[in-house]
Structures are given as C-alpha cells and as structure tokens.
Amino acid sequence: MAESCTESSRTSIWGMLEDSEQYGRHGDSKNDYKVIDYQSSKNNSENMHGSHGMIYAEDDKVLWDLYPNRGAILMQMRFDGILGFPGGLVDPGEDPVLGLNREMHEEIGLDLEKFSFTDENHVITFLNEEKKLILHFYIKQVNIDELKSIEMASMQAVEHGIEALGCIRPPLYTMGDNLRGLPLFLCNQFAGNAREELLIGLYNTKLLTREEIDTALKLAEQFKSKV
Numbered sequence: 001m002a003e004s005c006t007e008s009s010r011t012s013i014w015g016m017l018e019d020s021e022q023y024g025r026h027g028d029s030k031n032d033y034k035v036i037d038y039q040s041s042k043n044n045s046e047n048m049h050g051s052h053g054m055i056y057a058e059d060d061k062v063l064w065d066l067y068p069n070r071g072a073i074l075m076q077m078r079f080d081g082i083l084g085f086p087g088g089l090v091d092p093g094e095d096p097v098l099g100l101n102r103e104m105h106e107e108i109g110l111d112l113e114k115f116s117f118t119d120e121n122h123v124i125t126f127l128n129e130e131k132k133l134i135l136h137f138y139i140k141q142v143n144i145d146e147l148k149s150i151e152m153a154s155m156q157a158v159e160h161g162i163e164a165l166g167c168i169r170p171p172l173y174t175m176g177d178n179l180r181g182l183p184l185f186l187c188n189q190f191a192g193n194a195r196e197e198l199l200i201g202l203y204n205t206k207l208l209t210r211e212e213i214d215t216a217l218k219l220a221e222q223f224k225s226k227v
C-alpha cells in the first residue's frame with residue numbers, strides 16, 4: 001500500500017462501485033445471451049455495444065513430451081481479477097470493429113498497421129436483454145512468432161498494469177489427472193460470456209474437436225460440483 005494512501009482515502013475507495021459499472025462483469029451464464037445478426041445489430045442504438053477479440057496461432061510445442069499445445073490463444077487477466085479477451089465497450093455511434101481495434105491498442109498495444117481486425121474476423125454477436133448489452137466477438141489468426149511479438153508489446157500498452165494486467169494463454173490439453181489443463185482453466189471466473197466465446201473459438205478454429213471440448217467441459221463441471 002503506497003504511503004500516500006491515507007486511512008480515509010482507503011476506506012472511501014474500498015468496495016465502492018463506480019457509477020458507470022452498470023453491467024456487472026462476471027457471473028453471467030450462457031443462457032443470458034442470445035445470438036443475433038451482426039450487420040443489423042450495428043444499427044441498434046438502444047443497447048450498449050461491446051467488442052472482444054481472440055488472437056490465436058497454431059503452435060506445435062509439446063509440454064513434457066506429453067501434452068501438445070495445439071494452439072496459443074491470447075486472453076488477459078483483467079483489473080477485476082477475472083479473465084476475458086481484450087476489448088471493451090464501444091463508444092456510442094462507433095463502429096464495433098473500430099471500437100475493438102481502439103480497445104485492442106489501449107489494452108494490449110496491438111500494432112493496428114499489422115494486425116487490425118476487420119468485419120471478416122467477426123464470428124458471433126450476442127444480445128443480453130437484461131443488461132441491454134450487445135457483445136460482438138471476433139477471431140484473428142496470426143503465426144506463432146507474430147503472437148509472441150504481440151504478447152511482448154502488450155507490456156507497453158497504455159492500459160497495461162491498470163485495466164489490463166497481462167496476457168495469458170489458456171492451456172488446451174487435459175493432463176493425466178483428468179483435471180489440470182483446460183478443464184481447470186474453465187473453472188475460473190470469466191467476464192461476460194468470455195468462457196462461451198473461448199469454447200466457440202476453440203471449435204471454430206478447429207484447435208479442438210467438439211468431443212474434446214465436451215470432455216473438458218464435463219470434467220470442469222464434475223470438479224466444480226465437488227468443491
């Protein structure tokens with residue numbers, strides 16, 4: 001705790017919810033979201049829009065000669081201690097993909113000359129009626145060296161250490177105890193519907209098969225029901 005943080009300033013900050021925090025960040029279930037059409041949703045100004053993006057690369061590294069990485073996916077530890085993809089709320093009137101690129105640059109320092117997202121990277125759009133929130137999800141493939149350069153640059157981002165606390169790569173294998181690896185990763189807390197988006201991303205990119213995803217989900221649910 002910094003010496004300049006006095007007892008009174010500490011108590012006034014501790015536990016306060018910012019006025020703009022109207023969405024709640026975690027605890028959503030996949031049933032809170034329905035899939036809607038991307039293009040027509042862009043004209044919907046009754047809801048707030050958010051855009052998040054998954055950057056990934058195929059990766060042939062193998063952990064301990066046992067567990068193939070399959071791919072490297074960039075997620076991040078957020079300011080609130082939960083996991084999500086880089087991205088964020090789109091400004092009113094801002095195009096969702098331009099908002100995504102802006103947030104990508106702020107949060108992970110993405111070099112937009114080389115790696116900007118376009119509409120072609122769009123994968124799925126969800127509406128959360130209760131939160132009056134539309135969430136757009138995009139996926140972009142790079143090669144493994146490019147992904148490493150994006151990870152390195154993320155530490156120079158404007159929001160690094162503030163809103164964005166660092167890139168992480170989800171493990172995509174399941175270890176011999178049928179828990180560690182992807183199943184245990186899926187037991188973390190995720191922002192919005194980031195967990196669902198990760199599963200969609202794994203399937204959509206063919207990094208994992210439907211069966212492998214279902215198995216990891218089942219193992220995660222079994223573990224959660226025990227703790």
Ligand SMILES: O=c1[nH]cnc2c1ncn2[C@H]1C[C@H](O)[C@@H](COP(=O)(O)OP(=O)(O)O)O1
Nearest residue numbers: 023050052084085087088089191192193194
């Ligand atoms: O990665 C994500 N995938 C889906 N939804 C997400 C993700 N991260 C956050 N969210 C949800 C949570 C909130 O309901 C909104 C906006 O959150 P956030 O990214 O924190 O937006 P700002 O940085 O505050 O602009 O999206």
